[in-house]
Amino acid sequence: MVTLSRRHAVAALGSLAATVALAPDALAQAATGGPHGGGRVRPLARAHAHNDYEHERPLLDALSHGFTSVEADIWLVDGELLVAHDAVDLDPSRTLRSLYLDPLERLVRRGHGSVYPGHELSVQLLIDIKNTGEATYQELSRQLRRYRRVLSSAVAGGPVRTRAVTAVISGERSARVPMEAEHLRYAFYDGRLDDLAAAEPAPASFIPLISSNWTSSFRWAGVGPFPASERELLHRIVTTAHARGQRVRFWATPDVPGPAREAVWRELLAAGVDHVNTDDLAGLEAFLRAEDS
Structure with missing residues (x-):
């Protein structure tokens, strides 16, 4: 199990105090469109913030740009869930609760049941487990129950109750075992x-999202025409998932600003892909607002 030194833990206290002090203003800015206000943000149903925690204001920067899906990588360290991409970057002040769960709960409370006031949609919190899949999920499940008033839930073999935030668990595949064993879940797979492609696929009430590495299925990276066979495959994946009530996301799509990235994004939209993956919030x-205009 990953552990942190005592010196590292003490050094992080100043960072934690600063984060707590800024939280109220930051939440207000997220709800009004950034530090300068200017009206409420219109949410973008297809915008997914990849590695969201690497932005200056995790979660809040994404919300100020209208994103409706954010991704956080977590590590189980000394009984706590820390957010980072790599173990070397772990900081005890950057927990899943402080960066995501607590702010989302406060936003939902302020928004009278919605992250985006006036919009009845559920913001997706994609939680990528980086280590000790089963043990990490068990701690995550324990923590999620504290936020049950804002999180979507499902009873095994029963209906889904959709609320303001929907947690979806990604990363280490071994987390599936304890998830499937739960009678009442506050997370999805x-x-x-x-x-x-499974002969007996799991229902959308357990797997609402299908994610895949773009480069594992497609060679096209936005330069030149999209090969007809690859376009057909993309549409077939989306059509199959949608017929089962599942959404689709691809990671590792081109993300360098320019015509190639926009060409791929347009093909994703045309195929009906539900979440467009990016590190470039603005x-x-x-792009999405221009396409929608």
Whole structure:
């Protein structure tokens, strides 16, 4: 199990105090469109913030750009869930609760039941487990129950109750075992193309999302015409998932600003892909709003 030094833990206290002090203003800015206000943000149903925690204001920057899906990588460290991409970057002040769960709960309370006031949609919190899949999920499940008033839930074999935030678990596949054993879950499973092709696929009430590495299925990276066979495959994946009530996301799509990235994004939209993956919040917002105009 990953552990942190005592010196590292003490050094992080100043960072934690600063984060707490800024939280109220930051939440207000997220609800009004950024530090300068200017009206409420219109949410973008297809905008997904990849590695969201690497932005200056995790979660809040994404919300200020209208994103409706954000991704956080978590590590189980000394009984706590820390957010980082790599173990070397772990910081005890950057927990899943402080960066995501607590702010989302406060936003929903302020928004009278919605992250985006006036919009009845559920914001997706994609949680990528980086280590000790089963143990990490067990701690995550324990923490999620504290936020049950804002989180979507499902009873095994029963209906889904959709609320303001929907947690979807990605990363280490071993988390599936304890998830499937739960009678009442406050999280859902991020499937892969193998799950989509299974002879007896799991229902959308357990796997509402199918995610895949773009480069594993497609050679095209936005330069030149999209090969007809690859376009057909993309549409077939989306059509199959949608017929089962599942959404689709691809990671590792081109993300360098320019014509190639926009060409791929347009093909994703044309095929009906549900979540467009990016690290460039402003770039994807501008693209989606222009496409919708």
